[in-house]
Amino acid sequence: MPAMTMTEKILARHAQKASVVPDENIWVDADILMTHDVCGPGTIGVFKHHFGKDARVWDREKVVIIPDHYIFTEDKMANRNVDTLRQFVKEQNLPYYYDVGTDKYKGVCHIALPEEGHTRPGEVLFGTDSHTCTAGAFGEFATGIGNTDAGFVLGTGKLWLKVPPTMRFIFHGELPPYLMAKDLILAVIGDIGCDGATYRAMEFAGDGVFALNIEERMTLCNMVIEAGGKNGVIAPDKVTLDYVNSRNKSGKPYEVVSTDPGAKFCFEKVYDVRKLEPVVAKPHSPDNRAAVSEVKGTKLDRAYIGSCTGGKMTDFRAAARILKGHTVKIDTFVVPATSEIAQGLRAELINGQTLEQIFLNAGAKIGAPSCAACLGGPSDTFGRLNTPLSCISTTNRNFPGRMGHKEAKVFLASPLTVAASALSGTISDPRECM
Amino acid sequence: MQSTISGKAYVLGDNVDTDQIIPAQYLTYNPAVAEEYKMFGKYALSSVPPAQAGLPKGHVPFHTRDEFVSDYKIIVAGKNFGCGSSREHAPIALDAAGIQCVVAEFYARIFFRNSVNGGYIIPFETSDRLCEQICTGDELKLDVAAGVLHNLTTKEKWQLKPLGEVAPIIDAGGIFAYAKKVGMLKA
Numbered sequence: 001m002p003a004m005t006m007t008e009k010i011l012a013r014h015a016q017k018a019s020v021v022p023d024e025n026i027w028v029d030a031d032i033l034m035t036h037d038v039c040g041p042g043t044i045g046v047f048k049h050h051f052g053k054d055a056r057v058w059d060r061e062k063v064v065i066i067p068d069h070y071i072f073t074e075d076k077m078a079n080r081n082v083d084t085l086r087q088f089v090k091e092q093n094l095p096y097y098y099d100v101g102t103d104k105y106k107g108v109c110h111i112a113l114p115e116e117g118h119t120r121p122g123e124v125l126f127g128t129d130s131h132t133c134t135a136g137a138f139g140e141f142a143t144g145i146g147n148t149d150a151g152f153v154l155g156t157g158k159l160w161l162k163v164p165p166t167m168r169f170i171f172h173g174e175l176p177p178y179l180m181a182k183d184l185i186l187a188v189i190g191d192i193g194c195d196g197a198t199y200r201a202m203e204f205a206g207d208g209v210f211a212l213n214i215e216e217r218m219t220l221c222n223m224v225i226e227a228g229g230k231n232g233v234i235a236p237d238k239v240t241l242d243y244v245n246s247r248n249k250s251g252k253p254y255e256v257v258s259t260d261p262g263a264k265f266c267f268e269k270v271y272d273v274r275k276l277e278p279v280v281a282k283p284h285s286p287d288n289r290a291a292v293s294e295v296k297g298t299k300l301d302r303a304y305i306g307s308c309t310g311g312k313m314t315d316f317r318a319a320a321r322i323l324k325g326h327t328v329k330i331d332t333f334v335v336p337a338t339s340e341i342a343q344g345l346r347a348e349l350i351n352g353q354t355l356e357q358i359f360l361n362a363g364a365k366i367g368a369p370s371c372a373a374c375l376g377g378p379s380d381t382f383g384r385l386n387t388p389l390s391c392i393s394t395t396n397r398n399f400p401g402r403m404g405h406k407e408a409k410v411f412l413a414s415p416l417t418v419a420a421s422a423l424s425g426t427i428s429d430p431r432e433c434m
Numbered sequence: 435m436q437s438t439i440s441g442k443a444y445v446l447g448d449n450v451d452t453d454q455i456i457p458a459q460y461l462t463y464n465p466a467v468a469e470e471y472k473m474f475g476k477y478a479l480s481s482v483p484p485a486q487a488g489l490p491k492g493h494v495p496f497h498t499r500d501e502f503v504s505d506y507k508i509i510v511a512g513k514n515f516g517c518g519s520s521r522e523h524a525p526i527a528l529d530a531a532g533i534q535c536v537v538a539e540f541y542a543r544i545f546f547r548n549s550v551n552g553g554y555i556i557p558f559e560t561s562d563r564l565c566e567q568i569c570t571g572d573e574l575k576l577d578v579a580a581g582v583l584h585n586l587t588t589k590e591k592w593q594l595k596p597l598g599e600v601a602p603i604i605d606a607g608g609i610f611a612y613a614k615k616v617g618m619l620k621a
């Protein structure tokens with residue numbers, strides 16, 4: 001059998017083939033299909049239109065529905081969309097639905113999926129959201145699809161795919177305390193461009209990657225789509241398995257898959273993390289990278305710490321380290337990705353203060369777990385840029401209009417850089433606050 | 435699949451992302467509801483920065499007479515068209531606005547899939563940088579099967595890249611029709 005990358009191996013197994021090669025078209029079986037309130041109603045519409053009003057989903061144990069995008073809003077259409085999900089879950093009697101206004105409510109789908117034990121090594125995960133690639137951090141093939149594809153999967157459990165060639169990014173060395181996974185992935189996207197991985201898989205490896213905790217690995221995989229990547233992936237190790245096993249409530253077995261020695265990569269790049277610097281992506285593209293030192297002093301109106309990219313415990317711990325005992329100079333919004341993380345902010349202490357107290361004492365506002373202003377949303381969304389403000393954000397995209405107003409300027413950066421900038425009101429280097 | 439597509443060109447640049455094609459605030463409409471599908475046409479391309487809207491001059495509104503359907507039929511763009519989110523609302527918005535095909539240098543993967551699998555618009559690729567050769571408002575005629583694009587205004591013509599492996603899906607009208615044709619789904 002030819003040597004294969006882990007992406008190729010996972011896809012081959014799910015196509016019942018001994019091997020696959022890049023660019024081959026195959027039909028694969030899905031292990032999980034995830035949808036949310038923005039794309040769920042359309043997906044359900046496609047499913048009913050093609051399979052019939054009374055059709056059943058292919059496997060109720062494999063469908064996960066997570067309302068997260070437009071949750072805390074008065075917008076009637078947005079609330080109607082959650083009702084559509086609720087109705088479908090009832091009709092189909094689906095076990096994995098994390099409803100708004102109940103104890104089960106979670107928040108951002110890409111963080112909720114692993115927390116609730118829906119991510120496992122070796123699996124194939126499809127989601128109606130481009131950042132579904134986040135779950136590659138668990139050693140699985142995970143990618144975003146549209147409503148039609150998702151409707152097709154709901155009915156058949158299958159989807160055609162073109163096997164992507166794999167690009168490999170190797171990080172060596174120990175990450176200095178002023179850098180985070182966000183700096184690494186912004187460096188990669190800055191190097192290859194926001195189309196540099198179009199139709200390709202991005203595999204991350206090297207001791208610098210395996211030294212990262214699971215949340216930081218998720219940040220790396222989360223942003224592969226910002227380079228156009230189909231999926232991001234990291235081979236599972238003890239860190240991965242410890243996390244997955246502690247969350248895998250269903251006890252579903254899984255198979256650890258890793259890249260064969262001698263597998264072919266279409267591109268390879270090696271980084272020494274000790275030589276990297278804190279970076280930002282300037283408006284209006286995630287590949288518009290600049291070292292913080294080059295844009296230091298740029299005036300800001302607002303700071304935002306949240307989303308699937310920058311709203312996890314590791315992100316808040318980092319921000320709190322900088323904000324503790326200080327006061328922010330600009331409006332600063334903190335949005336935990338999920339309710340579990342919101343609880344973590346209330347429970348975790350740094351020198352006797354909870355993270356929540358640290359943020360509130362610094363003058364930041366804390367929102368309820370959801371996508372919030374990461375993608376703009378209805379005009380009453382927490383933190384939304386309703387006027388052409390300049391904002392530094394831990395989110396993943398800064399295309400025109402992404403966080404609301406189409407002339408707003410969004411700078412993407414790590415939680416350390418965002419927190420340092422919140423304190424001065426200008427883009428600032430976290431090294432000066434540490 | 436239609437044999438020819440004719441109409442006016444609307445020209446855009448590189449990296450036109452899905453937030454520009456259909457801003458997130460309108461994603462509350464459900465494309466599965468017919469009256470709501472129309473609304474995507476109204477807001478199609480509404481977040482394109484004005485200077486980049488309707489090249490080479492820019493500041494050309496995408497809708498002229500009708501607020502839901504545009505007079506333009508073919509979008510000509512540069513690299514990485516449709517990057518960003520997985521929202522199928524993006525090709526839906528173009529379809530609802532009356533766009534029949536896009537000619538770009540290449541596409542973001544999910545946008546391309548959604549266009550083909552949903553059967554909304556035909557995503558043609560070109561090795562020429564047509565977004566710098568065609569002007570907004572030029573009358574175009576596309577011979578779909580041959581992949582030849584004529585500019586009736588300037589009398590130029592270009593050979594586009596073959597649709598390749600997605601041609602049978604486009605031909606069938608989308609992934610469901612295709613799956614029925616090849617026996618994957620019951621007809």
Ligand code: SF4
Nearest residue numbers: 108307308371374375
């Ligand atoms: S937090 Fe932002 S990027 Fe993540 S799923 Fe929500 S809208 Fe998308």
